Amino acid sequence: MSLARFDDAAPARAPWLITLADLSLLLVGFFVFLHASRIDDAALAQAIRAGFDAPSAEPAAAAPIALDRAIVRGFAAGSADTPSLAAAIRWARGAGDPRTRITIAGHVDGTATDVDPLTGSAALLASDRARAVAAALVASGAVARDRIVLSADPAPAGRHVTLSIGFAGNRQDAAGHRPPLALSNPRSLP
Template structure:
């Protein structure tokens, strides 16, 4: 059984309201101070804390096309007309970058003949499409990024927007 001291004065109700108000004010000032931090410096500090290196984020993809018709084990595309026309139109904005991802289907026949490697064949497919685009003056070579993947016998072209970076 709990015995309450009836002689003890009860706390005034406004004290609880004052404490709540004080905590809200402290939280508000912490929020104001946190908004003054440069987001790039904050991200760099977080990366450094985890031991990650400074990397440039990949361009945000905004459009896509494909070059198809690769025979198994071949890096020669059969259908590039639509991809070439798409690249000419898509590359008009100098703030964009074109990522060409060469793909293989993962089968035993869809590999590079000399090495038996699927990723090498995928890289050759991306390179072949890039060479065609450069040869046809569809895009400047400095705006092309090559990569490899697995999926189908094709090359996937994605247009990435890098914004106003210098």
């Protein structure tokens, strides 16, 4: 048995030789594959929500940029009764820009006595302190209800409430309420 007859059929070109056209087609195919396998995360999430009949996700509002802070001190241990709020009310009145939000965060000192007397919860007491200060600010007319964001921090930080004013709007929100600074065409004056 001889293998000589199979040796006669030599390939027309060397198998390792790849032309520029072959490489170009391979590169185009690679980029087509990359483009086809690209996933849009937002579209994928929306498709999954639609598959489960879930409501469309609204984009989360960015947290306001903190511009100024005030602190209400003087809370008794285990109590949400507000101390004098005259300084906090003056501070809140100074923040009259409708593009701002006031975040009111209640805090506790972390001791066993600084908890809600009925439930024993530090988080609930911190929330009650923030709510009491917010109610006093709204009742005094210093700030509108829709501009207040409540927060509670049950981590030990002291018996106080922190108020922070943050910019939550944009320049265009109030642009329609101001007169123009200059005319676009000064020669059009009568």
